[in-house]
Amino acid sequence: MSLSRYMYYRYNETAESARTFRLKQDIFVSIFIILTLPPLLYFLIFFKRQAPMVFDRNRQIVYHWYKGNVRAQHFKDLRIHEDSQMMRIQTRSLGKRGDMQWANFMVQPRHNPYYNGKDAYEPVLAFICQFMEYGREHVMPQHEQWQSNDKPFAFFDDEKPKDFEQQLNAVLTHLSENDTDIPLDKDNLPLSTGMDMSMSMRLSRAQSRESNKDVDKNE
Secondary structure (H helix, E strand, O other), rough: OOOOHHHHHHHOOOOHHHHHHHHOOOHHHHHHOOOOHHHHHHHHHHHHOOOEEEEOOOOOEEEEEEEEEEEEEEHHHEEEEEEOOOEEEEEEEEOOOOEEEEEEEEEEOOOOOOOOOOOHHHHHHHHHHHHHOHHHHHHOOOOOOOOOOOOOOEEEEOOOOOOOOHHHHHHHHHHHHOOEEEEEEEOOOOOOOOOOOOOHHHHHHHHHHHHHHHHHOOO
């Protein structure tokens, strides 16, 4: 059936009320597609793959970048926040006004945007904590380097900023010269809402868990 014949039967061979309803419905769907499709296509084409997070054990810092903005934190002040959707590794960055802001590096071990439980986070946290404390030889004794091939699809990578070193030094200098860490309560836990335990606390918990596993194996 040709398009013109289909349109004739759709709008002329029906009752007046049905014809009006179909016309309004088609106009609404057409407007919706015209308004939503171009932004979605633009987002899919120009969406950039998240830059990797780098753990520098020599300088005891962690850093990454997002759209030209460098984010960093010292090992001792690195903090994690967990919820059912993702694990957020929280770093610091300089805002446009030179003020220090919080920034998140998002991790989804199950690649599921709706649910990532604590059972998925624990191995990742244990790996990170042990690497920070003991180095690559402890967690990957058989590998000289490691990089995952399971990367999310994207046409472009988030390229490293040309002034990366200058931005990184500025963030680290600000962190060293200013008391910008989260205030802790009497139990050494963050006072700010939504903040989780520091990586040093994570390390202690991971070490305790590993010790318990070794004891169970020996028994």
